[in-house]
Amino acid sequence: MQEQDNDQIQQRKRHLAEIAEMGHAVYPHRFDRTHTLTEIVEKYRDQAGRRDEAELERINIELKSAGEVAVAGRIMTMRLMGKAAFAHLSDGLNLLQVYVRKNDVGDDAWNLYQKLDLGDWIGVRGYIFVTKTGELSIHVSSLRFLAKALLPMPDKYHGVQDKELRYRQRYVDLIASSSVHEREPGELTTREVFEKRAKIIRETRRFFDERGYVEVETPMLSPLATGAAARPFVTHHNALGIDLYARIAPELYLKRLIVGGFEKVYEINRNFRNEGLSYKHNPEFTMLEWYQAYSDFRDLMDLTEELITMLLDKVCGMRRIPFQDLTIDFNDWQRLTMREAVIKYWPDESTRPTIDGLMDREQLEKAAAALDINFDPKLNNGQLLGEIFEHVAEPNLINPTFITEFPTELSPLSKQSADDPRFVERFELIVAGMEIANAFSELNDPAEQRRRFEEQVNQRESGDEEAMVMDEDYIRALSYGMPPTGGEGIGIDRLVMLMTNRRSIRDVLLFPHMRPESH
């Protein structure tokens, strides 16, 4: 707006000045509606549609007798025909046509109408009718100016195609995508994506609330960044004179609450990780975590299936959903151990390792070499198996699959398997090649937890910046006794991606992180 105004902006400013000269408030304070546009559209949907003349007349007499309504919205299209005009108003979700006729609104309103531009906000009063082409409309009797759009609207047919513009100026994307004509069948508008996102979170809360979980809030800023393997953002607290970290996970705080006697808690909130951006990574992302006493990871698998199928039923209305080129079938839940998955998806018969081989250093290195994986020789066996799994199996797991039997080295907060201490009681849920959930039977032995932390500290000292740090207070909490507990985290953004068929996490974040604009 600082740079030189183009002809369209100048024109719009002129129009605004002329509206003011006509005596209208150019930024009025309120407008009383009887309905939202969506309410009208939904209420009278059955009346719309092409009909013969007599039938149409009957319907319109009936609609007119119902009296006037008052609605408001942003002007998305305008068609002027001499002394009458049509326009579409938008409430962001739905469009409703209005019909303005000079004879019916009078000269003042008609003159005002001449000064309106695409994108302006107006309120109208009038009665509902159906046009001869069958479109539900409002026959306007009076008109009120509500606010000006000083900047020109995007192409009404194609909307905003430039992804950078869509992410940086989401408001423009939201305006334009509500009326874009060119859309794949079933493709959601930007607004609809975020309505669905809200519904997913709402229904998730309801799910846990109904089951007696208590929603809690734990620190977003804390003196230690723990609970996950990731690099943190650092900030400084002036009054205390200490550095604080934006949390990378709420895990250890939530388990302290289990120690304190909460039996079931959950939290839906942001985590922050100072790492790269990708189609499935954003530096801040929304995580659902919950913990429940007297449960183990098997209970959590069942609950996860229940939660996600409930969300699909309510949000998508089906359990077989399209995702990019794939179809994901949420009626088909698989359970595989990590080693079984590696063997199942191993690409080449002649080099395929055995189940036992995947626990043997020499065999693991041979397997990694066969896959051309460049691995750090400092990796331990568990980490190497994890690498191999991610290369061979993860991208191939399309339908929801619980991967179990994680190596203990990869899982410093999980309880070991009762019959094989090389593994922990943990699963990850993989869908469409993405990690959606991660859960385990929580390690509640403070002595063993200390040993695991010490291993992490050693790894950190040998250069692994993502290894965990020692958390003495957490050990102290566990020393007061934590009952057997299961805990899980679900990446909400990725779940929203699946349920709205969006390939990039940026498409399910209203304001994704971008490099700042250079001016």
Added chain:
RNA sequence: GGGCCGUUAGCUCAGUCGGUAGAGCAACUGGCUUUUAACCAGUGGGUCGUAGGUUCGAGUCCUACACGGCUCACCA
């Protein structure tokens, strides 16, 4: 960080062999009282991402940079 692609009017996009910039929407003028990607006639609108270079001449070729997209790496 590497590779590939993109950046032209407010928006969506063309631009041939290097020869001085095009369309649709939007805007402006006129016409039109049930249109709907309204229509008909006419008009205006450009530092071609930025900075250099090659050339008689660069939107077009070369180099660097900026921003973005995709992808690989990283992110267990």
